[in-house]
Amino acid sequence: MTEDRGQMAEDRREAIEDRGQMTEDRRQRADDSLRPGMAIVHVAVAIALWAEGATKEQHGMVLISEADVVVGTTLEERARVAERFECHPTWLNDDLPARRAKLAAFWLDRFPVTNAQYLAFVKATAHPQPGWWGKGFPAQYANHPVAGVSGKDAAAYAKWAGKRLPTAEEWEAAIGGGKPTLFAWGDEWPGPLKLPRLGRVFWELPATRPVGSGECGRAASGVEDFAGQVLEWVADVRPHHGVQFQLMKGASWFHEDPVSFRTASGWWAYEGWRAAFSGFRCALDGGLTPPDVKAEAFSSVPGLAGLGPRPAAAAEGGPQLTPAGGTSRQVTIRVPALGREAFALSAPETIIWNGQGALSWRDAPDMAWAKDRPSYEMRFKEFRLNAEFSAGEDRVDQLFTATNLTDKPATFRTSSCFNLQGHPMFYDLEQRRTWALGADGKWVPMRRLSRGGQCVRWITGADMRELGAGLRWALLAVVSRDGQAVIASARCDGRDFSLATNTLFTCLHTDSTVDVPPNGKATTRQRLYFLKGTLDGLLRRFREDFRQ
Numbered sequence: 001m002t003e004d005r006g007q008m009a010e011d012r013r014e015a016i017e018d019r020g021q022m023t024e025d026r027r028q029r030a031d032d033s034l035r036p037g038m039a040i041v042h043v044a045v046a047i048a049l050w051a052e053g054a055t056k057e058q059h060g061m062v063l064i065s066e067a068d069v070v071v072g073t074t075l076e077e078r079a080r081v082a083e084r085f086e087c088h089p090t091w092l093n094d095d096l097p098a099r100r101a102k103l104a105a106f107w108l109d110r111f112p113v114t115n116a117q118y119l120a121f122v123k124a125t126a127h128p129q130p131g132w133w134g135k136g137f138p139a140q141y142a143n144h145p146v147a148g149v150s151g152k153d154a155a156a157y158a159k160w161a162g163k164r165l166p167t168a169e170e171w172e173a174a175i176g177g178g179k180p181t182l183f184a185w186g187d188e189w190p191g192p193l194k195l196p197r198l199g200r201v202f203w204e205l206p207a208t209r210p211v212g213s214g215e216c217g218r219a220a221s222g223v224e225d226f227a228g229q230v231l232e233w234v235a236d237v238r239p240h241h242g243v244q245f246q247l248m249k250g251a252s253w254f255h256e257d258p259v260s261f262r263t264a265s266g267w268w269a270y271e272g273w274r275a276a277f278s279g280f281r282c283a284l285d286g287g288l289t290p291p292d293v294k295a296e297a298f299s300s301v302p303g304l305a306g307l308g309p310r311p312a313a314a315a316e317g318g319p320q321l322t323p324a325g326g327t328s329r330q331v332t333i334r335v336p337a338l339g340r341e342a343f344a345l346s347a348p349e350t351i352i353w354n355g356q357g358a359l360s361w362r363d364a365p366d367m368a369w370a371k372d373r374p375s376y377e378m379r380f381k382e383f384r385l386n387a388e389f390s391a392g393e394d395r396v397d398q399l400f401t402a403t404n405l406t407d408k409p410a411t412f413r414t415s416s417c418f419n420l421q422g423h424p425m426f427y428d429l430e431q432r433r434t435w436a437l438g439a440d441g442k443w444v445p446m447r448r449l450s451r452g453g454q455c456v457r458w459i460t461g462a463d464m465r466e467l468g469a470g471l472r473w474a475l476l477a478v479v480s481r482d483g484q485a486v487i488a489s490a491r492c493d494g495r496d497f498s499l500a501t502n503t504l505f506t507c508l509h510t511d512s513t514v515d516v517p518p519n520g521k522a523t524t525r526q527r528l529y530f531l532k533g534t535l536d537g538l539l540r541r542f543r544e545d546f547r548q
Contacts, residue, residue, distance in 0.1 A: 061107040061282075061290040062222040064170070069103065069178035071169045072096030073264045081182065085259050087447040091431075092259065093456045094247075094266040101169045105286025108166055108174045111211035111225050112145035112232060112281045113157060116295035121157050123296065128153075132204050132276055142295075144208040145230045145279045151246035151271035154233040154280035162291040165235040166283035168266065171249045176263035177220045184219045184226070189258045193217065195228055196253065199482060201424040203276040203341075206230075207253040226250045227261050230279030237271065240455045242362075244271050252277030257430040268455040269504050276424075319391040319530055323374050327364045331374065331389060333396060335530045338485055341423040345528075347398050348414035349509075353383060355411065382406050383516070396528040404516040413496075413513045416526060418489045420506040425480045426487055429457070429503045435535060436499055437475040437542075439468030443535055446476075446501060459507070461500035473546070474499050474510035477529075477538055486538050488529040492546045 056063040073081075078092040115137050122129045130148030149157075158164050166174070175184050185191040194215035198207055208229050209216060217227030226232065229252060236247040248267040251260040254277045259265060284290055317336040324330040333343040351359035358380055359365055367378040374389040384403040389396065402412040420426045428434050434446040449462040464471060474497040477488035491497070494512030501508060516522040527545065531538055 057110065057222065058107075059290040059292045060110055061284060062110050062174070063286060064103075064106050064108055064174045064221055066105045066286070067103055067173055067178060069101055069169075069173045069176075070098065070180070071101050071172045071176075071264070072098040074098040081259060081262070085257070086445075087257075087259060088450045090451040090456060091447055092265075093451065093454070094268050095264045096168055096172070096266065101173070103170060103173055106166070106170055107284040107286060107288070107290050108170065108221075108223055109163075109281035109283070110223055112230055112279050113154075114143055114211060114295065115146045116142040116297075117293065118146040118149070118157060119296040120294055121160050125156075125160055127156060131274070132206065134204070138205075141208070143210045143212075144206075145211060145225065147206040147208060147230050147252075147276050147279050148274050149233075149278055149280065150274045151233045151237075151248075151269075153274070155235075157280070158282045161282060161293045163282035163284045163293075165233060165280065168234045168236045168247055168249060170283055171232070171234050172263055174221050174223050175217075175219045175226050175250075182262045182264075184217055184263055189261075193227055193261070195256075198253075201254070201481060203422075203424050206276045209253075228253055228255070230277050231267055231275075233278065233280040238268070238454070240268065241270070241458060245269060245455055245458075246271040248278065252279075254424075254427075255430060257432055260430060267457055267504070269458070273504065275421075275504070318393045319396050319528075321374050321389055321391050321396065323369055323376075323389070325369050327367055329365070329367070329376070329378075329387070333528070337394075337532070338480075338487075338530060339423065339425060341425070343423055343426075343487075344417075344419040344421075345396075345398070346417040346419065347387060347389070348400065349417040350415045351385065352413040352415075352513075353380070353402075353410060358383075361417075383410065383412070394530050396530075398526050398528075399523055400526075401521055401523040402514070402516050403521050404519055407518045409518055410516040411513050412516050412522060412524070413494075413511060414524065414526075415500075415509050415511045416489075417502075417505075418508040418528060420478060420487070420508070421504075425482065425485075426478050427506045428478050429506060431501065431503055433479040433481070434501065434506070434508075435477045435479070436462065436467060437473065437477075437539070439471040441539075443477075443539075457503040459500055459502040459509070461498055461509075464498060467499075471497055473497060474512060475542060476501070476508045476510055477535060478506065478508070479535065483534075485532050486529070486535055487531070488538055488542070489526065490529065490542055490546070491524070491526045493524050 073095045078089045082089040132148050155165055181187050183191055196207055211225050216225045216229045218224045231248040231252045232250045234247050234249050238245050245268045320334045322332040329347050331345040331347055333345055349361045365378050367376050369376040376387050378385040382405055386401045388399045400414050404410050431446045435443040436446055438444045449466050451460045473492045475490045476499055477486055479486050489508040489510045491510045491512050494514040496513040498511045514522045514524045529538060
């Protein structure tokens with residue numbers, strides 16, 4: 001672990017140099033934007049651009065005037081956006097439904113809460129810090145938006161600061177100004193945005209920028225840095241998946257899809273979910289006086305010097321499996337040839353026996369891992385499950401064998417969660433690099449397939465009819481961010497194949513149902529691929545392995 005942290009620290013140092021984001025010009029722009037004189041200029045510009053909008057700024061908050069605005073999108077608007085940006089209209093279902101909202105005056109932070117501001121909160125309250133900070137974030141990051149916070153974290157900070165989180169309606173009113181355009185600046189893409197071209201990505205070094213650079217969105221109201229910095233938690237919540245979900249607005253440094261940068265775009269997630277691009281800004285009722293919330297002095301924040309040795313060259317080698325043991329069915333997969341980051345496998349996450357749920361993602365089953373190999377036995381009243389995991393040069397197999405303890409025929413279905421969130425080069429929350437194999441043997445972009453229900457970025461299955469009749473497999477693939485590698489999950493045995501993804505975890509589910517004879521056994525195999533190359537190479541390999 002010490003060696004890994006040292007290597008990650010050096011990667012952080014190199015990434016800063018490579019990206020060139022900490023140039024003196026940008027630092028100077030960020031410093032200038034916080035000077036009182038420059039703040040007055042920005043407010044004056046805002047007033048000129050939106051006479052009905054911001055008329056006052058105090059302690060870093062902009063006053064948004066009382067307004068009657070239209071928020072959200074209609075189904076017709078979503079269809080037009082989907083056609084333009086080549087996705088299915090249901091991918092926009094996390095937008096607010098179109099409606100007119102009468103909003104009282106409110107204050108909104110001009111910038112997202114920064115690392116230095118959040119550090120002051122952490123020191124004052126002993127609240128847990130973002131995981132990527134480690135022993136401390138680089139001093140250059142003090143004036144960057146804080147990242148790696150959950151909805152609960154954001155609400156706790158806002159309460160401590162004497163503020164609150166904005167509603168989604170307030171956020172859209174402040175950013176969009178009530179204008180009927182896709183983006184805060186109009187309908188053109190990318191407009192004035194200066195989006196970075198990132199090669200290697202590290203969760204330990206979010207590619208945020210100093211607030212006030214002018215490159216990450218500036219609304220007519222005077223509010224800034226809502227496009228290309230962090231996803232921003234807002235106050236809207238709803239029950240889903242047995243827990244409370246919370247909405248996020250905006251688009252982060254990790255986002256690439258124009259659809260995500262729309263003022264109306266929304267992202268529902270579990271309120272405790274965190275990522276290296278989740279942040280927030282605060283709001284306050286218009287009749288109150290904004291408090292003077294202090295930031296931690298920059299000099300108290302450690303820099304990068306001395307954080308570890310230079311890493312060795314990229315390693316070679318096939319997948320390495322580490323079972324969690326105990327009553328956990330979690331397996332960690334590391335593939336040295338694809339980097340030090342790990343993939344996670346919940347195997348299985350759910351089990352359906354005779355059409356009824358026998359195991360959910362929350363359950364702690366009756367099970368025991370073998371001592372000498374990655375396998376376990378799981379015990380149920382009507383059946384036994386034996387799981388075996390094996391690794392080859394560039395693949396991992398998981399075999400589930402169900403033993404029917406009854407004298408009646410049964411059906412058996414497992415769904416394993418292949419989670420890519422731990423590996424940023426394969427993580428694909430916008431599904432721009434995720435593909436499904438159709439019945440005709442051609443790749444179909446997942447973003448072209450429909451998403452059902454609410455909270456469409458959480459676990460949602462595809463309508464398999466859209467992949468064609470007579471489908472004999474379930475195959476999902478993700479291309480790496482640099483296009484140099486591909487990973488996949490495949491299943492070919494059984495029937496009733498299905499595909500599902502959770503975009504915010506980028507987890508892949510490829511499932512099928514198998515028939516189990518009375519007092520007999522049946523085995524289903526799922527193969528995970530870790531390949532250098534392209535989708536074409538994966539398809540050739542899949543056909544060879546499964547004789548398709």
